[in-house]
Amino acid sequence: MAFKDIVIRLGLTLVFSGLIGLEREKNQSNAGIKTHLLVGIGATIIALIQQHIIFDTLQYARIHPDLIGSVRSDPARLIAQVVSGIGFLGAGTIIVTNKNISGLTTAASIWTTAALGLALGMGYYELAFLGFLATMIVLYIMKRIIGESLPHKLVVKYIGGHKVEHEIIETLNSFQLEIHRVQYSVELYGNEKIYTYVYEIHGGKKITFDELQHELSKNDNIVSIQSTNI
Helix, strand or coil: CCHHHHHHHHHHHHHHHHHHHHHHHHCCCCCCHHHHHHHHHHHHHHHHHHHHHHHHHHHHHHHCHHHCCCCCCCCCHHHHHHHHHHHHHHHCCCEEECCEEECHHHHHHHHHHHHHHHHHHCCCHHHHHHHHHHHHHHHHHHHHHHCCCCCCEEEEEECCCHHHHHHHHHHHHCCCEEEEEEEEEEEEECCEEEEEEEEEEEECCCCCHHHHHHHHCCCCCEEEEEECCC
16 A cells, blocks of 8 residues: 555544544543544554555465465454444443433444544545545534534532522523532532532523533632533
8 A cells, every 4th residue: 555545544534533523522522632533543544454454465365376265364354343342432431320321422423433434544535525524414513403502411610608509500590491400519628618510401592501601600609610411
């Protein structure tokens, strides 16, 4: 395989994997740009190795025609191991708490990134491009069509006790949201107590995480705000 072909395939993998990872990073998922880049690059390298194995096997068979029946190369063996192996990595991004599941979209995006890397590594450019296009439609465009900009869960850390928690609820209610507390914890940092509430929220009107974050951050007692809508 020419060096130029290897560069093109790895270069396209960087672009495709990076854009998918960027979308996950913006959604504050458990796996962002670096993870998706490494998954895509790794899958592409495995596919390139498989291509070289096939080429070397054909070359060996050409040089030793008497061994054609003995020398074999299964073009799907390494790829099959990637497909199953990535499943374990994706499973690590899935979190189950109080019968609530998050991280499924990220797990699926990691698996899809690996598939795109394999397609590019094998040189199936049309398949990889169309697959990437379909992935972008699902991650970017479908979200806006079906209005999934509102996070399913909001993790808020604050100081000041129940008074501040009441102010947070009032702020969320001002957006006409349906709110359920699903998790609560308190940590001690020196003499300061840090309260953590996890809210499961559903919206009436369309609203983005940025809008929630902007409004909640006006409260000086709030330490951090995170979205877990994946």
